[in-house]
Amino acid sequence: MPTDTSNRPTVREAFLRLMRDLGIDTVFGNPGSTELPMFRDFPKDFRYVLGLQESVVVGMADGYAQATRNASMVNLHSAAGVGHAMGNIFTAFRNQTPMIVTAGQQARSILPFDPFLSASQATELPRPYVKWAIEPARAEDVPLALLRAYQIAMQAPCGPVFISIPADDWDRHTDWVPVRQVSHTVSPDPAMLAQLVQALDRSQRPAFVVGAGVDRDDAVNAVVALAERHQAAVYTAPMSARCGFPEKHRLFSGFLPAMRERIVEALAGHDLVVVLGAPAFSYHVEGQGPHVPVGTDLWQVVDDPQVAAWTPAGTGILSSVHLAVAALLAAPAPTTPRTTPEPRRQAPQAEPSMPMSVAFVLQTLDAARGPDDVVVEEAPGSRGVMQACLPMRGSDSFYTMASGGLGHGMPAAIGVALGRQKLGLPGRVIALIGDGSSLYAIQALFTASKLKLPISFIILNNQRYAALQDFAPVFGYAPGDKPEGTDLEGLDFVALAKGHGLPGQRVDRPEVLRHALESALTHPGPCLIELVVA
16 A cells, blocks of 8 residues: 655655754755755755865865864765765764765666666775764665764764765655754763772872863863862873863973874873873884883773773773863862972074074964964974964864874865854964865865855965975985975965965065964955965
């Protein structure tokens, strides 16, 4: 007997209503033919943000989700489009960004014939860098898949999920799907937390190591209070993708390098190290010896059970950072008297030169930026200088990629700007990008121009892949011996900006730098400034 569909919604109607109920009204996409049915009669209160390449689309959605702290919605083309996007899907996975990635699929009726633009084994393509992937068995199950995908994406540890949707599913009839309340946090084990309280109380010289999880859980201010209570030195974990502690605070002691021996050296003298919201520790090169100084007690608070499982030493507490820190603050104040840690040594004032040094450029930028401005960075060759010369203020002030994959920063800046705009937050987004990095996602300038977003794209042009040249000696290169393919000469970033609809300026003299930066940071819409540096 046929089913009466007169009072039942289509898959499209149920899907869009559920998006509304989940607080998702923006779709980031680069459309293809198999996605067109999703957007027929697209609601006027929804926004479609066009990116010119699929990896750019995912990067924008990553920044938007991080800024709004809600899952973002991405729509990609089947197979090839997902393949193009995989670099930034990998970054979203490492960033622990909640993101729902949908991709079109050919119509179910012709899938047995391996049709053009179909995705064979569609759910396998984005793995292992999505938390969950599905192509629903029936068209009627697509809205239910969306609800499950949202809950999984938002559950700690957050991350991207994937839904493959055949093109003929959208007009089928289904049922409305109500939103269910699900906890997305992890509570700490009370017994283990009590042991950590005792360890903190006994410690004479504690240290905290903070990672991106502190800011993701909106726990920066609570961690500041905890550090002040214990007079603990605070370090940023290696490769941290967000700011977990105000970098001008008297207790901030600097950034740990991604090298085992140097981490041990930096933490020497601390009898207790508590890692909050980060792996302990992320390494970039091989190392030898202990992972922490001999005799130092290591504790880790992290919401990812996989990270807790591979941590090579110490005691782990599986918990959302804000819940664990709140519980530690609720414990009795410590009784052990402590001295205030030595203040972090500040970088010397850089002098003007020709060509300009990165330190001079970033110290000038620090003086010119506003108190509410946000930095989205992808200049790995200049990151050490940035950490010394451009201190971040704390919560929601800094974003970069945790993966090491290039092509994230420029589109992420757009997503962060859109997210802050949605929340009504003040300030401008400063996209601090290396010349080499920018070329992985230069198409992002088109979207920034089209949406007239308050973003200043600052390109540090040193005419090379600096990170590779500077890192080459670690792999046996002689001093001054450059790896092949690492020079980038003759690029015109002002012309590239103009071609995408943005005003641009090239600065190569120190005496005009401050005025040029102030103009770029107060421009009413997006702009690009190319800084020629040593």
